[in-house]
Amino acid sequence: MIDQLDSNILQVLSTYKGLIFDMDGTLIDSMPAHLDAWKVTAEHYHFPFDRTWLNGLGGMPGEAIVELINDKYDVNLLPIEVSEFRMDVFERFENNTGLVAITNQILNHFYGLKKLAVGTGSPKLSAMHLLKEAGILAKLDAVVTANDVQLHKPHPDTFLLAASNIDLPANTCIVFEDTTLGMQAAHRAGMDCFMVDDNQLTLHPCS
Template identity: 55%
Template sequence: MNTIDFSAYKGLIFDMDGTLIDTMPAHMAAWQATADRFNFPFHQDWLHSLGGMPSFKILSEVNREHGLSLDPKIVSRFKMDTFAEMEEHGEIISCTNIVLESFLGNKKIAVGTGSQRDCALRLLAKAGILSKLDAVVTATDVERHKPFPDTFLLAAEQLCLGADECVVFEDTELGKQAAHAAGMDCVMVESGKLIFHPK
């Protein structure tokens, strides 16, 4: 078990993609197919760095980065459909799921994700995680997405907890920025280990 002391927190808020479930390879495959279909450059590291941002917002970044005028709604719908049709969306990530399991029934547990609600609920149910959660906040539920704090603040509110009573688990820089902007400590998943980043 890791050496981080979680006793000070009443609520645990987990990002989903790349934090609880290793969906990033499937997301990257879907982005590759989308880039091929709509003829824009596919840069895996750059796209990965935007993890936590909804697909339609990533498309706005693609347009800005490459001087394109793709329709974010049409292109992101293709990407999300491609992702949804994949058989394998990834294994659960053990270091975070061990923490979730160990505090089940003792602390309130939420997910705060940049995925759309229907996709997030489907993935969480398939991974056997959904039934263990007290709240789920998705890109569908907030106006301002990561790195803004809204996702995590709404999750804390749905858990009936203050920001200072919650800790966030993340795997991207955008997610960590969102956690710190919310006034919450952040635990990052780095190479299969949990690394503590206080606010």
């Protein structure tokens, strides 16, 4: 219930007009399934699997991650092919995903009171499916996915477009994220950021 949330958090959030949430690892506990899919992909395409490193890239589109894998391990994988393979594997695991309690409590509390959006690095089809299955999609005023911007996190474009789509200035919105890349994107967009870790929130102001 919302009364389990720190009153200080609610007081902070009361000063913003819009709340923008990352999806994977922030609203939906899908990162373990994503990482398991990367493990299968690594085994299939014969590149090293570094779970901690890949977890830190949450919010970045699959094709961009494959390009980093190519650089890191001096391999020559085809980003589109490997990313599509990984997403096919993920779809077999996605039924194991759940909701992140604290961010969903916040989203439900402010539903109808503030503008709510999602800014994710996941492909549009996957994101819309996950959000619908989780019962979140109908509560949102806007969804920005990897297909909607050319420059992805840590670039600010995802969150700037989300703010634009809910007709709010960026500095009146706050972002919820679970990765450093996502927080960097929020700050570059001129937005404060709550980091989510183990169902706890920590505020990281933009400046």
